[in-house]
Amino acid sequence: MLGIHLTEEQRHEILEGFYDLEKAFAFLQKQASHPELTLATTGTTSSGKSTLANFLIGESILPSAVQEMSAGLVKITHSDKRRLTIPQTQGATWETGTWENLSASDVRDRLEATMNAFRVEEEKNKNIEPVLFDVEWPIRLAERKKELGLPEGTQFTILDLPGLKAVNDERNGPVIRANIAKAFCLVAYNAEETDKVKQKTLLN
Ligand SMILES: Nc1nc2c(ncn2[C@@H]2O[C@H](COP(=O)(O)OP(=O)(O)OP(=O)(O)O)[C@@H](O)[C@H]2O)c(=O)[nH]1
Ligand SMILES: [Mg+2]
Structure with missing residues (x-):
């Protein structure tokens, strides 16, 4: 009608x-x-984000260092596989592809080498596309869904983000902003930072 x-x-x-x-x-x-739970480690530079993500994963697959380490976005999806994919991004000079059956140190070493290569390229080309890492890995925390009160079918993802250096950080700021809205954020900060005003501004 x-x-x-x-x-x-x-x-x-x-x-x-x-x-x-x-x-x-x-x-x-x-x-x-199949609800999705995404945790993102975020916060200021060298504040322990990757160390915290490694703790939640249960193995040290993310490189950490006293000086700035992380670059780009590392996405870790809970899986029974141990696979790393580095997709071809614009301006990539590093090896891209998929690697299977890796050990934790294999992943960490490749991530570290690629992050360092990215930083070298970024010095020459400020507009380079951020590097991406897609890791499928058994996440320890995801194996405790029952204790966490999460449905059995929950898909579990951890995003390890680079650090925010300044409020107008044009390098890491866009990567952070694009990802935190979709995630439950764990915010890390360095309790020994002497410039408390800067720290507060960044965290805000
Ligand atoms: N004292 C102390 N040191 C820590 C703690 N967590 C991490 N660290 C150390 O702090 C340094 C930085 O740790 P990362 O995990 O690389 O920090 P991050 O925030 O991921 O660093 P970026 O990604 O480069 O910004 C490393 O030397 C860690 O060993 C902590 O809880 N206490
Ligand atoms: Mg880090």
């Missing part, structure tokens, strides 16, 4: 609306059976 007075354009619009509703419903259905 509705259709009798509708133009072709209006009919099309209504149909599009139904398709969107169907897509939203399918998304919610998937979310309900």
